[in-house]
Amino acid sequence: MTIPTEQATRPLVEVRDLSVRFETRDRTVHAVNGVSFDVMRGEVLCIIGESGSGKSVTMRALMRLFSSRITRVSGDIRVAEHDIMAVSERQLSDIRGSTISMVFQEPMTALDPTYTIGDQIAETIVRHQHCSHAEAAAKALDLLQLVKVPNAERRLKAYPHELSGGLRQRAMIAVALSCRPKLLLADEPTTALDATVQIQVLLLLRKLQQELGMGVIFVTHDLGVAAQIADKVAVMYAGRIVEYGSVRDVLLRPSHPYTIGMLASTVHGQERDKDIDAIPGTPPDMSRLAEGCNFAPRCRFAEASLCTKASPPPVSLSPGRETRCFRAAELLTRPALVVSQSEVVAHAG
Amino acid sequence: MDAQLAMPAAAHFDAPAIPETGGGKAPRGSAAMPPMLVVKNLKKYFPVKGGLLNRKVGNVHAVDDISFTVFKGETLGVVGESGCGKSTLARLLMYLMQPDSGEVAFGGRAVGAKDGLPLRDLRRNLQMVFQDSYSSLNPRLPVEASVAYGPRVHGTSAAKARETARGLLGKVGLRPELFGPRYPHELSGGQKQRVNIARALALAPKMLILDEAVSALDKSVEAQVLNLLRQLKREFDLTYLFISHDLNVVQYISDRVMVMYLGQVVEMGPVDQIYNGPKHPYTAALLKSRLAMDPDDKIVTPPLTGDPPNPINPAPGCRFRSRCQFAEAICEAKAPALGAWANRASHVAACHMADPQSGHTRAGTSAHDALAEEAAR
Numbered sequence: 001m002t003i004p005t006e007q008a009t010r011p012l013v014e015v016r017d018l019s020v021r022f023e024t025r026d027r028t029v030h031a032v033n034g035v036s037f038d039v040m041r042g043e044v045l046c047i048i049g050e051s052g053s054g055k056s057v058t059m060r061a062l063m064r065l066f067s068s069r070i071t072r073v074s075g076d077i078r079v080a081e082h083d084i085m086a087v088s089e090r091q092l093s094d095i096r097g098s099t100i101s102m103v104f105q106e107p108m109t110a111l112d113p114t115y116t117i118g119d120q121i122a123e124t125i126v127r128h129q130h131c132s133h134a135e136a137a138a139k140a141l142d143l144l145q146l147v148k149v150p151n152a153e154r155r156l157k158a159y160p161h162e163l164s165g166g167l168r169q170r171a172m173i174a175v176a177l178s179c180r181p182k183l184l185l186a187d188e189p190t191t192a193l194d195a196t197v198q199i200q201v202l203l204l205l206r207k208l209q210q211e212l213g214m215g216v217i218f219v220t221h222d223l224g225v226a227a228q229i230a231d232k233v234a235v236m237y238a239g240r241i242v243e244y245g246s247v248r249d250v251l252l253r254p255s256h257p258y259t260i261g262m263l264a265s266t267v268h269g270q271e272r273d274k275d276i277d278a279i280p281g282t283p284p285d286m287s288r289l290a291e292g293c294n295f296a297p298r299c300r301f302a303e304a305s306l307c308t309k310a311s312p313p314p315v316s317l318s319p320g321r322e323t324r325c326f327r328a329a330e331l332l333t334r335p336a337l338v339v340s341q342s343e344v345v346a347h348a349g
Numbered sequence: 350m351d352a353q354l355a356m357p358a359a360a361h362f363d364a365p366a367i368p369e370t371g372g373g374k375a376p377r378g379s380a381a382m383p384p385m386l387v388v389k390n391l392k393k394y395f396p397v398k399g400g401l402l403n404r405k406v407g408n409v410h411a412v413d414d415i416s417f418t419v420f421k422g423e424t425l426g427v428v429g430e431s432g433c434g435k436s437t438l439a440r441l442l443m444y445l446m447q448p449d450s451g452e453v454a455f456g457g458r459a460v461g462a463k464d465g466l467p468l469r470d471l472r473r474n475l476q477m478v479f480q481d482s483y484s485s486l487n488p489r490l491p492v493e494a495s496v497a498y499g500p501r502v503h504g505t506s507a508a509k510a511r512e513t514a515r516g517l518l519g520k521v522g523l524r525p526e527l528f529g530p531r532y533p534h535e536l537s538g539g540q541k542q543r544v545n546i547a548r549a550l551a552l553a554p555k556m557l558i559l560d561e562a563v564s565a566l567d568k569s570v571e572a573q574v575l576n577l578l579r580q581l582k583r584e585f586d587l588t589y590l591f592i593s594h595d596l597n598v599v600q601y602i603s604d605r606v607m608v609m610y611l612g613q614v615v616e617m618g619p620v621d622q623i624y625n626g627p628k629h630p631y632t633a634a635l636l637k638s639r640l641a642m643d644p645d646d647k648i649v650t651p652p653l654t655g656d657p658p659n660p661i662n663p664a665p666g667c668r669f670r671s672r673c674q675f676a677e678a679i680c681e682a683k684a685p686a687l688g689a690w691a692n693r694a695s696h697v698a699a700c701h702m703a704d705p706q707s708g709h710t711r712a713g714t715s716a717h718d719a720l721a722e723e724a725a726r
Contacts, residue, residue, distance in 0.1 A: 050567035051538070150655070164656035165431070194430035194594065195638040196653040203651055221567060224640025228647050247644045265572035267597045268642060272620075275579070276601070278572035282537050 011038035012183060012215040013062065018075035020057050020066070027287040031057040033239040034075075039183070039232075044209060044216040046226040046247070048262075049236035052283055055219045058236070059185050062217070063096055080182050098128040101176040105188040107168035111160040117144070117171045118156030124178045143174040148204060166197035170204070177208065184209070186218045190225060202228050223266055227251055235259050238284050238294035241314075245321035255323045255332040257299045293325070301327055382693070384457075385556055385588045386419040386442070386475070391451035393437055397661050407662040411437040412448075413612035419556070420693060424582070424589040426603030426620070428596060428635065430657050434612040435592045439560045442590070443477050444468055456555070473503060476549035480561035482541035486533040492544045493518065493529035499551045510551075517547040520584070521577060539570035543577065550581065556588040564593060575602060596639055600624055605693065608632045611660050611668040614687055618696030626717045628698035631669050633716040667701070675719055677701075679708050 020032040032054040039045045049055040060066060062077060064084060077084040080099055087095065104110040112120060121143055122136035129136075137156070144152035147170040160168055169189060176184060186205070190198040206229050209216050220226055226233055230247040235258065243256040254260045261279040270276055281298040284290070292308040293299070299307065306326050314322040317332060325331070392415075394408040412434045419425045429435050441448045444460065452459060455475060459465035479485040486495055496514035501507065515525035521543040523529075533541055542562065549557055559578070563571045575598065582589060593599050599606060599620075606623045608616040608631065616629040627633040637652035653672050667685050670676040679701050688697035688704065701707035702714050711719050 050569065166656040194657070195596065196430065196634055196651070197656055199638045199640070199648055200651040200654065203648070222640070223568075223642045227642050227644045228640050230644070251642060251644055262568060263642065265569045266642065267572065267575065267595070267601045269597065270601060272601055275576045276572040278576055279569040280573070282539060282570070283567075 012041045012043075012080060013037075013039035013217070014076070014078045015058075015062070016076040018058065018061055018077060019073070020054070020061055021072040022070050023072060024070055029287045030289055031239055031286060032061070033289075035236075035239070035241055037234055037241065037244065039215045039217060041182070041215055042210070042213045043231045044206070044218055044229055045232045045234060046218045046220060046230035047234045047236055048220060048223065048226055050221055050283060052286060053236040054239040054286075055236045056187055059102075059187060059217055059219050062183070062185060063100055063102065064092060094128070097124050097181075098179040099181060100183045100185060101179070101181040102185040102187065103169075103172055103176045103189045105191050107165070107172045107192075108160060110172055111168065111175075113160055116157050116159055117163070117174075121156075121171075121175050121178050124175055128179045139178070140174070143178055144171070146177070146208070147171070147174045149174070165193055166201065169193060169201055173201075173205065173208070177212070180212060181214060184214050184216045186216060188220055189218075191220070191222070198225075199228075205229065223251065223262060224268075235262070238289060239286065240294070240311075240324060241322075242295065242324045243322070244314075245318075249318075249321055253332065255317055255321075255328045256295075256325045257301050257327075257331065258295050260331070261298075261300075301331060303327075382420045382422060384418045385421045385455070386590070387452075387454040388418070388442070389416050389452045389454075391415045391438070391441060391453065392449045393434075393441055393446065394449055409660050410434075410612040410663055411660065412441060415451075415609075415612075415614055416687075416690075417607055417614065417617060419588060419590055421555075421588055422586065423604040423693070424591050424602055426599035426606045427590065427592040427609060428594065428599050428606060429609035430594065430635075432611075432657055432660055433609040434660075435594075435609055436560055438609075439477065439558050439590070439592055442558060443475065444471065469503075473552045474555045475558065476552065476554040476556075477558040477560060478542070478545050478549050478562040480564055482538055482545055482565065483533060485545055486541060486548075488533055491530050491532055492536070492541075493525065495533075496544065496548045496551050499548065503552060513551060514547070517550055518544070520550070520581065521547045522573075523547070537570075539566055539574060542566060542574055546574075546577070546581070550585065553585070554587075556590070558590045558592070560592045561594070562591075563598060564595065571598070578602065596635060608635070611657065611663055613668060613699065615669065615700070616696075616698040617687070617690065619694060622696045626715055628696065628703045628715040628717070629669075629700045630673050630675055630702075630716040630719070632698070633720055634672075667699075669700075674723075675702060675709075675711060675716070677709055 016036050018032055018035045022029040022031060035058055047055040047058060061073060062079060062084060082095055082099065118137060118140045121140035122133060125131065125136040125139050126133060141152055141156060144155060149155050149167055149170050163171065190201050193201060202225065218229060226247060233245065233247050233250040234241045235243040235250065235256065237258050243250055243259050250259060254263060264277040265279050267276060279298055284294050292310060293312050296302040296307040312324045312326045314324050315328050316322050317328060391412055393412040395411055396405045397407040397409060398404065399406045415438065427435050440446050442453060454460065455466055455471055460471050461468065493514050496517055497510040500510040500513055515529060518525040518529055523540060523543055563574050566574060581587065591599065591602050603620045605618065606620050607614055608629065610631050616623060616627065616632045623632060624636065627636055634652040655672055658671055666681040666683060670680040685699045685701045687699040690697050701709040702711045702716065702719060705713035
């Protein structure tokens with residue numbers, strides 16, 4: 001496959017200053033507050049964050065999967081040649097499933113229980129490639145084999161409830177890949193799976209992504225999953241990307257206090273008779289965000305004079321790496337932190 | 350009481366005698382620690398109906414002949430994948446469902462027997478915290494009333510129960526004057542789970558069953574709740590049965606670990622021995638499936654292929670053999686027994702490889718060593 005040079009260097013996805021608010025009668029939730037990032041072709045970006053951090057909302061914005069009645073979206077989103085914010089609903093439904101497709105966390109609710117797996121894969125193919133049902137059915141079989149479903153022929157005729165969790169998730173990946181998307185959005189696709197099945201699906205996704213040259217945005221709360229699958233990592237907190245960079249930079253040499261705290265508070269072989277170094281407090285109420293850095297109330301490095309006054313702008317620490325923290329440069333070079341981080345890594349093995 | 354302690358010694362090989370003090374963190378106390386909960390041959394099958402006349406076509410072997418002991422003051426971790434029977438086990442222990450057969454003794458008294466421990470007393474002393482913190486609280490009650498509910502039912506005066514509830518909310522890190530009057534929907538997931546823990550403690554129980562109690566929480570909150578559980582255990586002298594699918598959390602919180610697969614116990618032993626030298630191939634595969642947080646330490650080949658098989662009418666022989674790389678004819682012919690469990694230091698596995706007399710070509714080799722041999726080849 002030859003890609004024109006201009007296309008090869010231009011990112012597949014460009015998001016600039018994306019904000020999403022949900023407005024209801026009693027309150028306004030500021031779910032995403034000015035998020036910008038790029039995803040290149042053939043690259044996996046992991047968005048890491050806790051519940052309510054805006055990671056799923058950011059991803060849904062790329063497909064405009066919102067109820068227009070209460071949602072206010074601003075900013076620019078470009079995926080391949082499409083200006084997502086400007087296209088009509090009709091064009092959007094052409095883009096969904098062909099250029100951009102999505103894998104959800106819970107395959108049981110994302111798949112239609114009244115159709116067979118084969119019909120659901122074929123439906124997408126017929127819709128976008130305008131081929132006959134017989135051709136689509138043949139392609140569906142190829143796809144099930146591609147995602148390594150054993151006895152694929154028999155499974156085409158199975159209903160979702162007849163499959164195990166791992167097979168269901170593979171079937172959903174087959175639906176998502178049916179039209180060879182340029183961008184795959186994956187919203188915690190392995191969170192509901194058992195550990196031994198999760199690693200199978202992660203390895204499969206990574207292999208398919210490399211073979212098909214897709215860009216992938218992968219939302220997860222699990223740092224281990226990110227370490228396994230990501231090229232780039234964006235850590236979100238309170239609707240902002242607080243740290244962005246290559247997976248090795250962010251997980252091995254974190255520079256934002258939230259990332260540092262997440263790494264320390266994730267249980268992974270800490271000494272048993274010591275308390276875990278937990279981040280105190282709870283994430284902020286997204287309908288009542290205060291001035292200043294939103295992480296400051298939970299941050300052990302916060303300085304009242306600095307951090308509660310203004311929201312820290314993104315600082316570039318090295319090429320391709322950004323952190324929203326006033327003290328990032330200082331934290332990155334602090335010897336004590338480097339030591340504690342190497343301990344974290346040693347335990348992680 | 351010793352008679353109740355005797356476990357079925359199904360296989361005839363010696364569990365290696367490991368000194369109680371060895372292995373980093375030995376369980377606190379010693380062999381003198383009395384048993385809190387003794388479970389013998391517990392069984393629960395669920396009938397599956399189907400066909401033209403809706404007749405019974407099979408059984409889900411949810412909990413299939415499980416025996417174990419939890420000692421006073423320890424934390425026994427229970428791990429396994431979905432469908433292995435962990436949660437059914439918890440519900441059976443609470444008598445939220447009736448076992449088909451088997452015995453449970455709590456504090457030395459058989460539960461439900463004629464002159465044994467009445468259910469009311471069992472539930473006063475054995476409490477449970479569930480995974481879904483929201484659905485396990487009454488949405489129409491302020492959380493303070495939810496916590497006070499148990500003591501009220503067990504005959505405490507309203508004022509006294511309220512006082513207890515407020516005290517406990519404080520203990521779990523929620524200021525009673527601020528959080529007591531709130532309703533569950535006004536709290537975050539971590540705060541709700543703290544309320545559930547306070548409620549479980551309201552009757553001053555001796556033991557808690559924690560069924561995936563931290564699984565639904567965000568990582569930063571999970572760490573806080575784990576710290577809280579450890580602190581409460583010390584303060585109230587509690588015993589925990591900690592059920593989870595998260596191997597890292599189980600390693601951190603447990604003194605001993607029990608691994609389940611398709612309704613059966615496949616391995617049981619002190620936490621360090623299980624994590625450093627698993628004997629059962631399933632345990633070894635589970636441990637190898639853990640994701641490191643280091644991008645330079647990725648898993649390249651999946652330790653296991655396929656999903657856990659259907660627990661309806663499992664085939665005879667070893668239930669793990671369909672996914673096991675070391676399976677041989679003996680594994681199909683005969684179901685391996687768990688081995689002779691002697692005391693808290695025993696490390697036993699239901700695998701023919703763990704039994705030197707089984708006839709398996711690798712008999713006497715732990716899964717850990719067998720995998721190392723394979724890797725070296």
